[in-house]
Amino acid sequence: MKTIFISLLTLITFANLHAQKLSSPNTELQLKFELKKDGTPTYTLSYKDKTVIAESKLGLELVNDDTSLLNTFEITDISTSTFDQTWSPVWGEQSSIRNHYNEMAVTLLQPSKDRYIIVRFRLFNEGLGFRYEFPKQEKLTYFVIKDEHTEFAMTADHTAFWIPGDYDTQEYDYTTSKLSEINELFDEALTGNASQEQFSKTGVQTSLMMKTSEGLYINLHEAALKEYSLMNLNLDEPTLTFKSWLTPDAIGNKAYLQAPAVSPWRTIMVSDAATDILASNMNLNLNEPNKIDDTSWIKPIKYMGVWWEMITGKSSWNYTDDLPSVKLGETDYTKTKPNGTHAANTAHVKEYIDFASKHGFDALLVEGWNEGWEDWFGHSKDYVFDFVTPYPDFDVVEIQNYAASKNIKMMMHHETSGAIRNYERHLDTAYQFMNKFGYTSVKSGYVGDIIPRGEHHYGQWAINHYLYAVKKAADYKIMVNAHEAVRPTGLRRTYPNLIGNESARGTEFQAFGGSKPNHVTILPFTRLIGGPMDYTPGIFEMDISKLNPDNNSHVNSTIANQLALYVTMYSPLQMAADLPENYKRFMDAFQFIKDVAVDWEESHYLEAEPGEYITVARKAKNTSSWFVGNVNGITPRKTSLKLDFLEDGKTYEATIYADAKDAHYKTNPQAYKISTKKVSSKSTLKLKSASGGGFAISIIEK
Structure with a gap:
């Protein structure tokens, strides 16, 4: 079912009109677009009446162009619309996805060059997407991007979960710090890789996750990246403003375009609940619908x-x-x-x-x-x-x-x-x-x-x-x-x-010196925002020297944590990565890997805090079975897990794969316990997660 409501506003004169506003469908997010006196386009984003992105510039610098697409603009048209659609993915975290946003398209003319661009904004309940569009026209046909000057001005020195900006790899462990500390910690955040090139000690990659001192969660990323180069972010320390930093080619240019063309969407997600960031489908919704007619083979x-x-x-x-x-x-x-x-x-x-x-x-x-x-x-x-x-x-x-x-x-x-x-x-x-x-x-x-x-x-x-x-x-x-x-x-x-x-930094790095125990509590907030990861979980023998005496690496995880990854690290492509002989030693725990689904009807993010813990419940597609996963960071914690996502009036059997009392990712990673319990939608489970641990639960209707 598809429902679209459109209202169109065409303004005849814009002599005194420089600012326009757009609200999200639930009105909690407010976008303000403004053209400055010199014709520079800017935007501001607020959430529940609090500024999230302070006034930030938009624009692009062109090669061999004295004016570029930076200023001297005039507004010639503004159109607004509302879109509301539900669609079904071929595979995914849920069987149906709602795509609901309010849109504003601003046409900007450079009179001196007789050329124009469109800046299109889409405001969802969970965030903003915007992009540059270059319609077919005589005076802007073939052109080369020297730099994109999109800004994301932060309002304070937020806590960030970041990896170094790089043209060739994302295979880094995450660093948690204040924005102002990125420069100081940059060298420490670097690790070796087969191919890597950083561009600045204040450069970071998207998806960038942040948390404000007031408890707001902010995520910066991009969607629908094609026929363009990837965007990193570079922090201007004095103003705490991130500026887009595109990956160059061999001679330093950033993108070669032929109109009609569009940039990728620049995305900003905002919420006072971390689970909302994980549950968002905004990134998917900013991409075009399926172009493959027959998907039966996928x-x-x-x-x-x-x-x-x-x-x-x-x-x-x-x-x-x-x-x-x-x-x-x-x-x-x-x-x-x-x-x-x-x-x-x-x-x-x-x-x-x-x-x-x-x-x-x-x-x-x-x-x-x-x-x-x-x-x-x-x-x-x-x-x-x-x-x-x-x-x-x-x-x-x-x-x-x-x-x-x-x-x-x-x-x-x-x-x-x-x-x-x-x-x-x-x-x-x-x-x-x-x-x-x-x-x-x-x-x-x-x-x-x-x-x-x-x-x-x-x-x-x-x-x-x-x-x-x-x-x-x-x-x-x-x-x-x-x-x-x-x-x-x-x-x-x-x-x-x-x-x-x-x-991203997958399981293989556990054999290359290890990853931080809380790595898997950050990845869903960062790398997985853009799509599923073939993380290759399921390692049961944590001491790598038992496979290779010359390798002293250690997998920084408990077995229960490894099982939970099949639920928390969403992917339709899940590997049981360890050797068969290691699974044979722990066949009772291996049962969860055999049982867990890879395609889902529903997904519920029950609790989350980046760097600390994530708990997810998912219903297997075309069944009544549920699977729950919890991954924990360094600090042991207790969870009171309500099962109110189960169908009322039905009885289920829960098989719980949990850390043993003395489990620890480093000292006792293979300590786990398995128990079963009759449960219903009114049940609450009291569970503990060790350092670097977690739990996994299969819930089968009886």
């Missing part, structure tokens, strides 16, 4: 993988240690000596297939199956993989037939090593190979510096590629899970075969 996936053993160093991606370098098509692997640690071999993969099939999983990922891993990284190598040639010990046909006999889909792995041009060169052939052998989904990777050299992971050129790969995959009915690509901004609504992304 299905959420629970999978396992030949992956964690390589991440920890127990096994290797390489087939041999004999080769100092590889030239595809010239290197004969049959004449080399296998190293004995190559995990992607036929017999070993069959063992994973057997385990995944026995326990009801949908798919199996295998990494390191194809030739070229011996020198794939660190050489700025263009032709690094061809994505279709297996190692001698990986029999594609035999594995596919065996997997099919066990009702397991094989998940493809395409590591590009940042060589985007090479990937596009092989993309059709690679997708055809997947179709031939029954691979319905692909995990793509972009580790290392981007080729062409000088381009960045988050520049316009690479962003155009990521979407090109997703669109091309749709032609072959393939789902895409992109790692090291740009963070998502809601494009999954338009292209629902983009079923997952990494684009």
